[in-house]
Amino acid sequence: MNRLAFLDVDGTLAHPERSLEGPPSSYACVDHASGRCVAYASQRTIGLLAALGTAGVRVIPTTSRSAEQLTRMTLFTERPAVAIVSAGVQVLVDGAPDGDWHDIVRARASSAAAPDDIIAGLADHPARRVTRREGLLVVLAYDDEVAAAADGAQARARAAECGWVAQTDGRRTYLLPTGITKAAAAAHVASVYGPAPTWAAGDSALDLELLSWADDAWVPAGSWAASVAAPGVDVTEARGPAAAEEMCERLLLAPMDSR
Numbered sequence: 001m002n003r004l005a006f007l008d009v010d011g012t013l014a015h016p017e018r019s020l021e022g023p024p025s026s027y028a029c030v031d032h033a034s035g036r037c038v039a040y041a042s043q044r045t046i047g048l049l050a051a052l053g054t055a056g057v058r059v060i061p062t063t064s065r066s067a068e069q070l071t072r073m074t075l076f077t078e079r080p081a082v083a084i085v086s087a088g089v090q091v092l093v094d095g096a097p098d099g100d101w102h103d104i105v106r107a108r109a110s111s112a113a114a115p116d117d118i119i120a121g122l123a124d125h126p127a128r129r130v131t132r133r134e135g136l137l138v139v140l141a142y143d144d145e146v147a148a149a150a151d152g153a154q155a156r157a158r159a160a161e162c163g164w165v166a167q168t169d170g171r172r173t174y175l176l177p178t179g180i181t182k183a184a185a186a187a188h189v190a191s192v193y194g195p196a197p198t199w200a201a202g203d204s205a206l207d208l209e210l211l212s213w214a215d216d217a218w219v220p221a222g223s224w225a226a227s228v229a230a231p232g233v234d235v236t237e238a239r240g241p242a243a244a245e246e247m248c249e250r251l252l253l254a255p256m257d258s259r
């Protein structure tokens, strides 16, 4: 039976330059934006991800990146057949949106306020930049984590008034209609490709529900998720890019019939 591995990308498998340790030659740039490298992964992690695929583990990137932001990455030697993007707004199958999940998302979004109304109801904040991914995930980006945390309370209050949920991860706050999450999208994927043991890894607030839902879950040591991880969620021994290697190695070595 294939195991389904729902893996967050940024902060879990790929990292910014400031997180790298050891010789630069052990890393590859896996994402460029605006003419510079914005994400790195170790050569070993890239190799392990490829090995997982050939070992019968279905790796499903489960990310707050948009489809375009994920597709441009060179983290995966072969494009994963299934991916969850924009924190659950879209499930991609062979690069195209899954129609059934699209219908579920539209139905859930229809019982919440429109994205434009959410944005219009936020009081001005000088450091805030607002973007949308896949038309629905509202992203508030800031120059630093202090500004994001300070403005996050307002976003959470506004979201709660409107049937939405706001979660802050580093320098960004993400807002989605209630019921649209990485975990909900993962459950949909598992219903299509299962029954199968499920495994998850992630580092932020956006991942907590996913980590609790999966049969087995890991968080990188030193991450925000590690500080609040629920019982049953394991914390790696290593940090940063080495934690990505540790998680992939453990998944590769895990018995295929375990849960």
Ligand SMILES: [Mg+2]
Pocket (backbone or CB within 6 Å): 008, 009, 010, 011, 012, 202, 203, 204
């Ligand atoms: Mg992350």
